Amino acid sequence: MIQKSSDSARRAPLVSARSVSASYETTQILKDISFDLHESEVLAILGPNGCGKSTLLKVLLGILAKDHGQVTYFGDQKWRPRTAKQVGYVPQRLTQGAGISATALEVVESGLAGPGLWGQRGRRTRALAALEQVGMAEHYHRPVTKLSGGQHQRVLIARALVREPKLLVMDEPLAGIDSASAHQLAQILEKQKAAGTGIILVLHDLGCLESIIDQLLILEAGQVVEYGPLADFADRKQQITAHAHALCGETEASHLPGGHL
Numbered sequence: 001m002i003q004k005s006s007d008s009a010r011r012a013p014l015v016s017a018r019s020v021s022a023s024y025e026t027t028q029i030l031k032d033i034s035f036d037l038h039e040s041e042v043l044a045i046l047g048p049n050g051c052g053k054s055t056l057l058k059v060l061l062g063i064l065a066k067d068h069g070q071v072t073y074f075g076d077q078k079w080r081p082r083t084a085k086q087v088g089y090v091p092q093r094l095t096q097g098a099g100i101s102a103t104a105l106e107v108v109e110s111g112l113a114g115p116g117l118w119g120q121r122g123r124r125t126r127a128l129a130a131l132e133q134v135g136m137a138e139h140y141h142r143p144v145t146k147l148s149g150g151q152h153q154r155v156l157i158a159r160a161l162v163r164e165p166k167l168l169v170m171d172e173p174l175a176g177i178d179s180a181s182a183h184q185l186a187q188i189l190e191k192q193k194a195a196g197t198g199i200i201l202v203l204h205d206l207g208c209l210e211s212i213i214d215q216l217l218i219l220e221a222g223q224v225v226e227y228g229p230l231a232d233f234a235d236r237k238q239q240i241t242a243h244a245h246a247l248c249g250e251t252e253a254s255h256l257p258g259g260h261l
């Protein structure tokens with residue numbers, strides 16, 4: 001059941017999922033997932049290890065085909081090259097295949113590469129501006145392998161923001177970063193939210209991102225067990241976080257490839 005605040009109900013969603021199911025070969029992982037994400041909204045997806053959070057991201061990012069259901073992006077029911085252009089994806093870390101010896105600037109510029117996306121001209125200027133947005137301009141020439149976890153993450157956020165996305169998707173953004181970096185992350189996301197970007201976060205814990213989260217979607221065994229405004233969970237927040245923590249243990253590397261979007 002989709003619950004909407006009266007404000008949200010008046011606006012068309014940026015992303016709308018209806019009764020989505022998905023499988024790996026013959027094993028069904030996601031069952032009947034529905035949610036809406038509006039402009040300037042932050043949706044946090046929580047749930048225990050293996051419940052299907054990364055799989056849901058893969059479906060949303062057009063990497064894994066759905067078995068059934070519908071995902072509408074920006075009013076369009078098909079994932080197209082122009083959809084990709086409006087979506088920024090932030091993985092946890094760069095993988096080997098993504099060219100990890102690249103400099104911060106090269107990594108951010110790679111966010112503008114892709115068929116039918118942006119031309120070569122102006123890439124550097126846009127990439128530097130994106131690094132500036134996340135407070136990393138002075139590190140533009142450094143190899144990402146030499147950056148701290150939080151700095152590395154900010155470069156990946158810049159790579160997503162360089163597209164000026166309408167939708168930002170982040171996989172476990174609090175994993176492996178210290179509390180100062182987590183607070184910087186909260187500030188960056190808050191600015192994006194204020195600018196109208198819709199944000200989907202896969203989390204194991206609300207942490208210091210709680211203040212920017214609007215909606216919670218809790219998955220268990222591939223199904224939505226809770227969905228609604230964060231305020232509705234006020235009396236159960238600790239319980240939900242403790243539950244996710246207890247079941248999650250150490251976070252694992254994302255299954256999603258970095259930098260292909």
Ligand SMILES: Nc1ncnc2c1ncn2[C@@H]1O[C@H](COP(=O)(O)OP(=O)(O)OP(=O)(O)O)[C@@H](O)[C@H]1O
Pocket residue numbers: 024029047048049050051052053054055056248252255
């Ligand atoms: N490529 C794959 N092929 C087959 N099964 C997979 C594949 N990727 C994930 N799975 C299985 O799908 C289920 C959901 O995995 P998924 O990675 O989506 O969970 P998750 O909630 O993101 O877990 P975590 O919190 O550990 O990252 C798990 O049982 C997992 O083993």
